[in-house]
Amino acid sequence: MASMYRIRQETIERLGPEPTTPAERLAHTLAAHEGTDDSWLVVEATNNVYGDGVRTGLTLGDLRALHRQLASG
Numbered sequence: 001m002a003s004m005y006r007i008r009q010e011t012i013e014r015l016g017p018e019p020t021t022p023a024e025r026l027a028h029t030l031a032a033h034e035g036t037d038d039s040w041l042v043v044e045a046t047n048n049v050y051g052d053g054v055r056t057g058l059t060l061g062d063l064r065a066l067h068r069q070l071a072s073g
Contacts, residue, residue, distance in 0.1 A: 015032055030060075044056075
């Protein structure tokens with residue numbers, strides 16, 4: 001039980017407080033997946049609609065780009 005508490009505390013220290021706004025949740029998600037490849041499909045919109053094996057949606061790289069755009073105003 002103590003190790004779960006320690007892991008929880010370390011995660012909170014790394015990611016900060018619980019996010020409450022969409023912008024905070026986006027930043028929180030990106031921080032939680034720091035180091036994950038940009039090509040990872042995070043939100044799938046379609047699968048096999050545009051052809052066999054073709055998936056559309058948002059990748060982690062897309063979310064990072066949107067976050068940069070929001071930050072630059």
